[in-house]
Amino acid sequence: MSLSCEKATVLIEKQTITRLSLGERIKLRMHLNKCQDCKNFKIDSEKMDQMIKHQTPSTAQKLELSAKIKQQIIDNSKGE
């Protein structure tokens, strides 16, 4: 029983979150050995993980909270 590319790429994603079973690991390895497309997808998928993890408050666009809401926050927190 060999994996389709669709199933293989689901396992690639699953592997980033949890440990695959032995059977899944073997099937995925066999698939990746013969499928360059899925191998490419895996490399890009890891890059996307890096990209998303790299998003931090310092990379976010700077916005200003209105003075009205800031005052509201200060007033409300005095009630606490």
Next chain:
Amino acid sequence: MDNDVISETTSIERWVSDYADDLYSWAFYKTSNKEVAEDLTQDTFLAAAKGASKFKGDSNPKTWLFSILNNKIADYHKKKFKKMNAGIMEDGDQSSFFNEKGEWRENNLPSIWENYDEHLLDNSMFNDALKQCLHALPELWFSATTMKYHSQKKGSEICQELGISESNYWQILHRSKLQLRSCLNTNWFTKENK
């Protein structure tokens, strides 16, 4: 009023002037909704005001406020996800990526992003493109993806919180990845002059 209360109040005021814009910007980045971002920022300060006595001067107030906000962002996505869960597997089908046998379609074969390097992560134009592609995902997928990267929790715990099976969760993340890849391809990697 005793001294403690007075000093807590003044520190909230200082925190608002020092950090409110940063917190708000991040909340907006993570939700794409100004009203939601305003609410989350307010809630963060409210929680901070309540817990100010627990805040120890030895940690950075900014770090502390951001950790409160990040929990609130995760809760927001969790709630949103649960609300939309009904239509979970309906939107977005895979047929543009795979044929009925589960093989890649010729016009969607993955190729390696040759012009990718680590510096790209600090390129603001690229980050804008990434942000747009993340927000172009169906909301439910965006929420699931956010939960994956913004929580220390295990996959199984996230599934429990979201009330979905693990296999549904992989499916959503898988689809999000395919779509995100295709969007980045169009909007960045295959564009000239980058």
